[in-house]
Every structure is written in structure tokens, then in C-alpha cells.
Amino acid sequence: MPSHASGNFYGIGIGPGDPELLTLKALRILKETDVVFVPKAGIKEESMALEIVQPLINGKKVIEKVFPMIRDTDKLQEFWLDAARAIKEELDEGRDVAFLTIGDSLTFSTYVYLLRCLRDMVPEEKIHTIPGITxxxxxxxxxxxxxxxxxxxxxxxxxxxxxxxxxxxxxxxxxxxxxxxxxxxxxxxxxxxxxxxxxxxxxxxxxxxxxxxxxxxxxxxxxxxxxxxxxxxxxxxxx
Ligand SMILES: C[S@@+](CC[C@H](N)C(=O)[O-])C[C@H]1O[C@@H](n2cnc3c(N)ncnc32)[C@H](O)[C@@H]1O
CATH class of the missing domain: 3.30.950.10 (Tetrapyrrole methylase, C-terminal domain)
Incomplete structure (x- = not known):
């Protein structure tokens, strides 16, 4: 059992691209969290979500996770599970974690699959979804x-x-x-x-x-x- 309280997880919708379309809540949480997970489509590709918020999270620990554009959900499941496990490790260390999604987190977003994996590992009260502008x-x-x-x-x-x-x-x-x-x-x-x-x-x-x-x-x-x-x-x- 860890001696400290586990951290909170925030799935943040960062809006479509203009940093001014981030909500005040998203901005506050981004500034307060210790670790920021960002999705990207391939190892060599830039994360669009990271590019949008980069100036706001300078100095923070950033972990990029690849979610390839494939339709095979069994294969994709492995990538979501891997991300969920990495997030849980940070939470267990007592660190707050943000995961960035483009637009709104619950609208056509792979975040939903990550959420499903996390729910099997982390208590519901530690999981927070922050809506974004679609x-x-x-x-x-x-x-x-x-x-x-x-x-x-x-x-x-x-x-x-x-x-x-x-x-x-x-x-x-x-x-x-x-x-x-x-x-x-x-x-x-x-x-x-x-x-x-x-x-x-x-x-x-x-x-x-x-x-x-x-x-x-x-x-x-x-x-x-x-x-x-x-x-x-x-x-x-x-x-
Ligand atoms: C995986 S979905 C993500 C939707 C996103 N969660 C939302 O709330 O808008 C990707 C699709 O969203 C749309 N999209 C996302 N960002 C966009 C943008 N900045 N401009 C135009 N379309 C965008 C496109 O249709 C794209 O194919």
C-alpha cells in the first residue's frame, strides 16, 4: 500500500486548436497537474494536442502515447491498456495526471476507450472528465x-x-x-x-x-x- 494518497486523473478537452478556446477549468488543471499525457498518431508524428498547449505546460513532465489510426480494436486495446497502466503508475506515486484530447473528450475521441481501461484500475472518484469546445x-x-x-x-x-x-x-x-x-x-x-x-x-x-x-x-x-x-x-x- 502506498503511504501517500493517489493522484487524480483529468481527461481534458482542449478545444479544436485555438488556445483561447480552452476553458478556464482546463487551464487551471493543466497548470496544477504534475504530468501531462498526450496522444499522437505515430511515433514520428507531432502531437497536435501538445502543440496547442505547449506554451502553457513548459517544464512539466510530458509523456507521449501513440494511438495509431487503425480500425482493429483488439490491437488498439493494447495501446489504450499500455497508456492506462502508465497513467496508473503516476497516480499511484501521488501525482495528478492530465490526458489531452482535441475538441471535447467525449465526442468521437479515443479517450473514451482509455476511460474504459482506467475505470478497471482507478476508483471512479479519482477520474474527472473536463469538457471542451467541439x-x-x-x-x-x-x-x-x-x-x-x-x-x-x-x-x-x-x-x-x-x-x-x-x-x-x-x-x-x-x-x-x-x-x-x-x-x-x-x-x-x-x-x-x-x-x-x-x-x-x-x-x-x-x-x-x-x-x-x-x-x-x-x-x-x-x-x-x-x-x-x-x-x-x-x-x-x-x-
Ligand atoms: C477523432 S475526431 C475528434 C473530434 C473532437 N473530439 C471534437 O470534439 O471535435 C476527429 C475529427 O474531428 C474533426 N476535427 C477535429 N478538430 C478539428 C479542427 N480543428 N477543424 C476541423 N475539424 C476538426 C474532423 O472531422 C476530424 O476528422
């Missing part, structure tokens, strides 16, 4: 686009390989946020054009970052390869 909230604000008002229905969906799956959703909802557009950008644009929705769509990439890009002329993006780190918001005009 990428689509930030994108809508960038162009002053209301996501939903009155009785409008809002859907937030990841784009799958079969973009036709989006058709019934686009028919049914007043506002549809398309996440994880990536390599499917051209197919999504073709679908929106086919449905007469291209002119009701806004494309936003790298929101909150230096290379942020927004356009409502999505047809011109065909073949551009600009789908990485982007969302499309489709808003039906009010009848």
Missing part, C-alpha cells in the same frame, strides 16, 4: 451559422466509406454535421450536389489553427485533397 461548435461560430433553433433537428455523424448512408440522414435532419470527412471529401461533395445541398453546405478545416480554411463554395474543393481535419455543416434553408 470542432463543429467552433466551425459554426466561425461563420455565425446557427446549428439548431426552435424545433430544428441536428445530427452529428462521421462519414463512413459508403457515403450513400448519409442520404437518409441528410433528408431527415435540418442541420447535419459531417465529421471525419478526410479522403471521402470528393464523394461527399458529389452526394451533396446530387441532393441539391451543395449550396447549403459549409466546409471548415483546421479550425482554430494557423492554416484554418472555411468556404461555402464546396464544389470547388473536388480533387483538392483538403479533407484532412475537416468538417462539413449542411444546413437546410428555413422553409
Amino acid at each position: 470542432s463543429f461548435n467552433a466551425a459554426a461560430s466561425l461563420v455565425n451559422l446557427p446549428l439548431a433553433q426552435r424545433d430544428e433537428r441536428l445530427a452529428v455523424v462521421p462519414v463512413s466509406d459508403d457515403v450513400e448512408e448519409l442520404r437518409p440522414i441528410l433528408e431527415k435532419f435540418d442541420t447535419v454535421v459531417l465529421m471525419k470527412v478526410a479522403k471521402k471529401l470528393d464523394k461527399v461533395i458529389a452526394l451533396l450536389e446530387d441532393m441539391g445541398l451543395a449550396e447549403s453546405s459549409v466546409f471548415a478545416s483546421h479550425v482554430g489553427l494557423e492554416n484554418a480554411y472555411v468556404t461555402s463554395d464546396i464544389s470547388k474543393l473536388k480533387g483538392s485533397g483538403k479533407g484532412y481535419m475537416s468538417i462539413i455543416i449542411v444546413k437546410r434553408p428555413l422553409a
